Amino acid sequence: MVQTAITQTIKTLNDVHNKFNLRRTEDEQFFTEWFENLPELTQQEQATLDQIRDRYRYHRADGVLAEGAVNLIVxxxxxxxxxxxDFPFKLRSEVSVExxxxxxxxILRGRIDFLVVLEQFWVVVLEAKHSDLNIELAIPQALAYMMANRHPDQPVYGMVTNGGMFAFxxxxxxxxxxxxxxxxxxxLPRRNQLYDVLQIFKRVAAVLQD
Structure with missing residues (x-):
């Protein structure tokens, strides 16, 4: 049986669609967690997010940020x-998958940057790239990692980012x-859209614990 790195095989959405018989849904109610019932943020949370944004902009102004810097700063x-x-979640990094x-x-092999686990179930897969990479290129890879979930009866959430752009x-x-x-x-906008990103994360965390 052929064994290949996910990064070599999965480069486009058509690749991941064809390899796994995966499709994008047309059901508008399939993924409402990113825009419905989002929690309010505290002033302290907003201040921290402003600091993260300003720090990213400060370092990004000198040029491309490596993946490690994106992970540390953002x-x-x-x-x-x-x-x-924190409880009840567990965070794992550099998780090998097949x-x-x-x-x-x-057989495709890869390594997940960050994996959040709840009671041994995969719940969130995060794929972080260097700041110069278009996040559209990371989405097929992230979907392939999410397909490796060992409990396919449970939905899995993901996020892809290059530090300056985010998609769930x-x-x-x-x-x-x-x-x-x-x-x-x-x-890029004047309004700090990290507010939205954290609200979605917190909403997903709440849904997972219901």
Whole structure:
């Protein structure tokens, strides 16, 4: 059986669609968590998010930020604010995964940047890239990692970011593999859209604990 790195095989949405018989849903109610019933943020949370945005802009102004810098300046802080470092969640990093494609029985291997686990169930997959990468290129990879969920009866959420742009994903395999993608949030506008990002994280965390 052929074994290949996910990064070599999955480069486009058509790749992940064809390899896993995955499709994007047309159901507008499939992924409402990113825009409905979002929690209010405290003034302290907003101040912290302003600091994260300003710090990112300060370092990004000198040029491209490596993936490690994006994780330190932005991603790790967001995970902390969302409560993913604390009970009942467990955070794992650099998680090796293996998944067999549906179509050609090919084994794909990869490594998840950040994985949030709740009672041994995968709940959030995060894929972080260097600041110069278009996050659209990271979405197919993230979906492939999400397909490796060992409990396909449970939906999995994902986020892709390059530090300056963010998009959320939801994938379900309950009836057949399908997913949807949120709006893209950016640090370019004057209004700090990290507020939206944290609200979505906190909403997802609440849904997972219901």
């Amino acid at each position: 991603v790790s802080r967001l995970l902390e604010l969302a409560g993913f470092y 998944i067999t494609t549906v179509v050609d029985d090919e 994903l939801k994938l379900s395999q309950q009836a057949f593999p399908e997913y949807d993608i949120s709006d893209v949030f950016s640090l």
